[in-house]
Amino acid sequence: MNEENEELRKFTDKPGGENDELGAIDRYLKSVRIEQPSANFTQHVMSNLHRASAAALGLPSRNKMLMLAGILVTIGIAILLLAGGAFESVTTITVDQEILPNNQIREYIPTIPFNGKLVINIVILMNLALAFMILDRAVLKPWFERRRHA
Amino acid sequence: MTDENSLIDRIIAGEQQLYAELINRYKGYAFTIALKILQNRPEAEEAAQDAFIKAFQSLAKFNREAKFSTWLYRIAFNTAISYKRKSKNIFQSIEDVHAGQHQEGEGKVEHDDKKRFIEQALSRLSDADRLAVNLFYLQEFSLEEIADITGMQANTVKVRVHRARQRLAEELKSILQKEALTL
Secondary structure, three states, X not given: OHHHHHHHXXXXXXXXXXXXXXXXXXXXXXXXXXXXXXXXXXXXXXXXHHHHHHHHOOOOOHHHXXXXXXXXXXXXXXXXXXXXXXXXXXXXXXXXXXXXXXXXXXXXXXXXXXEHHHHHHHHHHHHHHHHHHHHHHHHHHHHHHHHHHO | OHHXXXXXXXXXXXXXXXXXXXXXXXXXXXXXXXXXXXXXXXXXXXXXXXXXXXXXHOHHHOOOOOOHHHHHHHHHHHHHHHHHHHOOOOOOOHHHHHHHHHHOXXXXXXXXXXXXXXXXXXXXXXXXXXXXXXXXXXXXXXXXXXXXXXXXOHXXXXXXXXXXXXXXXXXXXXXXXXXXXXX
16 A cells, blocks of 8 residues: 555656646645644643533433433323223224215225224333433443443 | 553543643644635634544543544544534635735735635535545645545545546636636
8 A cells, every 4th residue: 555655646746747737736735734723722622621521421411311301201101191091992993984985985994993002002112212222321331431430 | 652542541540631732742733634624714723622622532432553643633524524514604714814915915916816726626626535635745644544534445545636636627727717718
């Protein structure tokens, strides 16, 4: 790869390039030097490091904690409703009445049984999985990271 | 390299003030990378500062197999790219206007015009191409390092630098032709 570096550098080192434009571009690009930021650059970064320090300490972010709390509250409410029997009855979804006129479709379209209890149980399980992932990323991982560096 | 690694170890261990040494060592290049992408000094300075803060936050995760500088420049490159995505507003900083005004009237109008046209042509390149060309001509970076910073393959960088040069020439030619027509 060093040979390739040299090869490309030699190519761009051709005096004047293949035409005037290339020559001008080569001369300009070779004249470009490292730019320097303002004098208080370092000071500014150092004074903002406290922001980074808080993150490095692994303090869980407010948004993640709020999200976790929200999910746990949702799970709690769903469990309470479930325990209270709010989803005991099996509902059916009927599609062959009113929506579709009978003279167009001759065949009977069956009703779809809708088990609310099962759906809520699935939602609770999915929320639990999500809550565990957030707990892991927002609390557990930073906590173990902090312990490792302590 | 060993010095740098021990310095990083001390910073991770809690000697936060030592980070200033790393900033002073690499701020020029980090700022230049951000500037080549953002083409605006205040924004580039902000992006470079942000890159140093991000690097500090992830210092413990820094893989010692790579050079610290390459890792940092990659962060600077990604930060500058995300800054550019956030603000698509192109504005010329007051500082740049002043610099332009000072240069005029010094009998270098023609030279300055050519420089302006080349900069115009450079601004038409993609961010990655512009940075690759600039880093390559700075003579400090190998193709592999440029590849690490920009997240491309070394061979891709080589092809890109070559093509970008050709495209720059074409762009410059078309700009000069347009300028000649407006005269």
